[in-house]
Amino acid sequence: MFSFVLTATLARRCGATILLRIDDMDQQRVRPEYVQDIFDTLHFLEIPWEEGPRTPEELKREWSQLHREALYQQALEALKAGDKLFACDCSRSGLQHSGGAYDGHCLHRQLLWDGPDVCWRLNTTTPLMLDMRAANGVLPVTLPAEQRYFVVRKKDGHAAYQLASVIDDDYFGIDLVVRGEDLWDSTLAQLYLAQLAGMDRFCDTTFYHHTLLMEAPEKKLSKSDGATAVRYLRKEGKAKADVFAAIAGMLGIREQAPDWETLGALLLDHYPVFRQRVQTQH
Template identity: 35%
Template sequence: MVITKDAPRISAAYVGRFAPSPTGPLHHGSLLAAVGSYLEARAAGGRWLLRIEDLDPPREMPGAACGILRTLEAYGFEWDGEVVYQSRRLDHYRAALDRLVAAGLAYPCACTRREIADSSLRGIDGPVYPGTCRAGLAAGRAPRAWRLRVGEGETGFLDAVQGWQSQVLARDLGDFVLLRADGYFAYQLAVVVDDALQGVSHVVRGADLLDSTPRQIYLQQALGSPLPGYAHLPVLTNAAGEKLSKQTRAPALEIERAGLELWQALTILGQQPPAGLRGAAPAEVWRWAFAHWRLGVVPRQRAIMDG
């Protein structure tokens, strides 16, 4: 177990995590999520885990996982326990899917993306799946993916930053994918299984995942897993309103600017670090942040423009 010497004493009650995907180097947007989740865990006297979500090889960049670890270390982050890699946990995801299938909660789907788009209304995350294969596969059709059968009721939760959130999954999304047509497990299943197995009690992450949370809560309930608390921080966008990402050419973090960029992240998160800390060594910025972090002053909005 690794503990920052300036952080509060570790307690078994709170377990947070940071779970980047190795699709490229960390940037200002991913730093914001890391800072918020790290400080909230330490302020609660809890543990902070690091998980590499490497379940989508076609999107991953060679060497990105190692680069993420080096960057986090250079910025002064200290995680607890070993780093977990999703690519090494496929048996856990298969076991969870098998449980859902045995309970009649998951079913095979033969539909292509084009077929779904041609017969669906637009929902919160693309076309709403119309339930074509719910009653069984049509004659001559082979399964492509596996979906979770969702109910008609509302799924809601109180987010610690964004307030009350809810969806009617059947209306807003439809039965969603657990195992993709390309053979890879879907993010929604993997993250729920991992959070449960790792004992994650609180999830602090970017608001780009806010709309995924009702799906994850529904899946947690289907698997009988504990429900963590959620806090979704504003994401950073570029001048065009696009979320900072590899696809939008977000610049990578620069290790030689670590202190300055930590100060900027704290400022964006509403913490008002003193100007004298601007560009200070990371250890000095963290010392102030451990003593002054307040989740309650984080801006209650989904996005903030970078810079």
């Protein structure tokens, strides 16, 4: 919600329209009641969005990632044909030995593309100089070691998160992304993929990474705690002003914020939301 208030505030300031994007590739995790809760919360807080689904049915019918499966597969085939991928059958437990980062074990093994338990990884051997358009200008960045050879097609044959995300943003013509800084490395992976695939429009996207609520000085709170807190307050019969007051309180802001516009303005004024980050060398 914190992120959404920021996005809405920035969008208003830039005269942009907001697309509510709900990633539902993982159908198991995105249950209708979870989706409904997102809509209920946004309605309750009276935070507007111009584009995107308004009901779980609309999400399923018009906006679901399942409708773009052909686009994802097309992109995967193009990358494969361009010799940018390799197949990998390493198990998750095997990867843990190398501290989570993948060492390129299968890079030259020439495994069958559709063999059992095979995922497709991007060959990231070529170091690319990436430009990230950020809140404070263009930052020169590179792919971090943790994202080396990241997965673009999962073992179940579906597109992996990074690939689907890049294709979706390109498809919807997104030019500003506001997200938590926990997704910083993820953004770098997406920029790498977009540059490798020659997706110029995605490369021109501006990314605002905000610090997470849990890093707020006065109180520690996780993202899911935040969502739970809003739901709890709503079910308790509290007004939206109480919810905004609670969020402001977590961030150590003492002014009253009766609506999202006020809270958004306060967030931008008081809190180092967009940390100036320059990537360090590994």
